[in-house]
Amino acid sequence: MKRCLLLILSAVLGVTVMVSKDRGSLYGQRASLFELLPVDSTDIVFLGNSITHYCEWHELLGMPNVKNRGISGDVVDGFFERLDPVVKGHPKKIFVMGGINDISHNLEADSVATLMASLLDHIIENSPTTEIYLQSALPINNDFNRYKNIIGKDDVVVAYNKLLEQLAAERGITFINLYPLFVNEEGKLDPLYTNDGLHLLGNAYIKWRDVILPYVNQ
Amino acid sequence: MKRCLLLILSAVLGVTVMVSKDRGSLYGQRASLFELLPVDSTDIVFLGNSITHYCEWHELLGMPNVKNRGISGDVVDGFFERLDPVVKGHPKKIFVMGGINDISHNLEADSVATLMASLLDHIIENSPTTEIYLQSALPINNDFNRYKNIIGKDDVVVAYNKLLEQLAAERGITFINLYPLFVNEEGKLDPLYTNDGLHLLGNAYIKWRDVILPYVNQ
Numbered sequence: 161m162k163r164c165l166l167l168i169l170s171a172v173l174g175v176t177v178m179v180s181k182d183r184g185s186l187y188g189q190r191a192s193l194f195e196l197l198p199v200d201s202t203d204i205v206f207l208g209n210s211i212t213h214y215c216e217w218h219e220l221l222g223m224p225n226v227k228n229r230g231i232s233g234d235v236v237d238g239f240f241e242r243l244d245p246v247v248k249g250h251p252k253k254i255f256v257m258g259g260i261n262d263i264s265h266n267l268e269a270d271s272v273a274t275l276m277a278s279l280l281d282h283i284i285e286n287s288p289t290t291e292i293y294l295q296s297a298l299p300i301n302n303d304f305n306r307y308k309n310i311i312g313k314d315d316v317v318v319a320y321n322k323l324l325e326q327l328a329a330e331r332g333i334t335f336i337n338l339y340p341l342f343v344n345e346e347g348k349l350d351p352l353y354t355n356d357g358l359h360l361l362g363n364a365y366i367k368w369r370d371v372i373l374p375y376v377n378q
Numbered sequence: 379m380k381r382c383l384l385l386i387l388s389a390v391l392g393v394t395v396m397v398s399k400d401r402g403s404l405y406g407q408r409a410s411l412f413e414l415l416p417v418d419s420t421d422i423v424f425l426g427n428s429i430t431h432y433c434e435w436h437e438l439l440g441m442p443n444v445k446n447r448g449i450s451g452d453v454v455d456g457f458f459e460r461l462d463p464v465v466k467g468h469p470k471k472i473f474v475m476g477g478i479n480d481i482s483h484n485l486e487a488d489s490v491a492t493l494m495a496s497l498l499d500h501i502i503e504n505s506p507t508t509e510i511y512l513q514s515a516l517p518i519n520n521d522f523n524r525y526k527n528i529i530g531k532d533d534v535v536v537a538y539n540k541l542l543e544q545l546a547a548e549r550g551i552t553f554i555n556l557y558p559l560f561v562n563e564e565g566k567l568d569p570l571y572t573n574d575g576l577h578l579l580g581n582a583y584i585k586w587r588d589v590i591l592p593y594v595n596q
Contacts, residue, residue, distance in 0.1 A: 188573045189432055193580035197437045214407055216446055219415045224442030228434055355406045362411035 181238045190231045191242045199249030203227050204376060208257040209234045211360060220369050221376055235262045236275040247287040257295040259320055264309035269316050273323035280331055292333040293375050296321040298342050301349035304357030314347060341367055399456045408449045409460045417467030421445050422594060426475040427452045429578060438587050439594055453480045454493040465505040475513040477538055482527040487534050491541035498549055510551040511593050514539040516560050519567035522575030532565060559585055
């Protein structure tokens with residue numbers, strides 16, 4: 161019901177949260193694969209967009225039971241739509257990162273956070289044994305001038321992360337703030353860690369791993 | 379030297395094989411990650427473009443030592459440029475699939491096969507203990523009208539695969555012809571297995587796995 165209201169609200173506001181969920185695209189390819197790859201109660205799932213998709217998490221963490229459920233371009237509502245094959249396996253842990261594509265589609269911080277809240281509640285309700293780790297969005301760097309739809313949205317990311325921290329606290333789940341790891345003095349994604357202002361180089365994934373490893377092993 | 383001649387030939391013919399190797403793009407992100415993730419002599423590496431990249435091979439095959447070295451959009455020369463972190467680990471096996479992006483950049487079948495020959499020879503020379511499995515290119519289906527640069531190139535794919543089979547035979551390596559698995563009666567990638575005429579749905583990866591599993595376990 162809450163989700164229905166969200167969708168109606170999205171329609172009224174004239175924004176779309178459906179952009180990446182085209183089953184005729186990469187979303188459909190990956191989602192159809194994920195429907196066929198089993199998840200079980202020993203698994204650790206990384207759910208997200210391109211930033212999750214482009215890593216090799218089981219290698220990075222040295223754990224065979226780590227499963228990549230990232231899809232490049234995906235939005236939070238897209239995660240929701242493909243959640244069933246994940247939650248029905250009742251994985252041990254889910255690490256979630258998302259929202260930057262929603263922000264690039266002109267959603268405000270509170271709208272994206274509301275979508276994320278709905279996602280978290282769905283996981284909690286359908287797989288109460290799963291430990292959820294909510295990861296912040298990362299800073300962006302528009303000096304690269306690569307992704308026009310995130311220009312000027314640095315503050316939306318900051319506001320969104322504050323809301324995520326609240327969501328996590330309200331639900332008693334762990335919030336992992338990755339933002340400070342990658343931000344430079346100008347408040348931008350440090351060019352040490354990116355080649356396009358949005359996505360990460362290998363060294364950033366190593367840094368990310370070092371922060372989450374205690375939570376993975378917990 | 380052979381590779382230098384190839385590059386000169388490419389320049390003379392006015393074609394470029396450099397398209398996807400932009401270190402400022404996804405190529406640079408993935409390549410920089412692969413430089414940091416170790417490969418060792420027990421590993422099975424899947425080297426390729428988007429069709430390799432978009433699968434979760436270690437899950438599909440149920441083996442932790444399976445490593446995805448696919449990069450969406452990559453060309454055979456791009457594989458070559460990022461081969462060092464793979465061959466220096468002397469992996470047990472390498473499964474290679476590539477060439478369709480080169481074909482989309484208007485290279486002829488023999489030019490792409492020559493690039494692939496150079497790649498294979500480099501692996502053989504630098505990691506003689508590695509078993510190489512050369513996988514065919516897949517059929518395409520332009521009824522989807524999604525990728526303009528592969529329209530009318532169905533015959534180039536067929537010719538390229540014949541050359542790959544020869545290359546493998548000449549080098550005593552295994553050629554795995556995946557083309558017949560996915561082609562329909564019209565000579566096109568069966569719409570059962572794709573949503574865009576180029577990339578694969580989950581069911582196709584299951585079919586692919588069933589064919590390569592004996593080679594993986596060999």
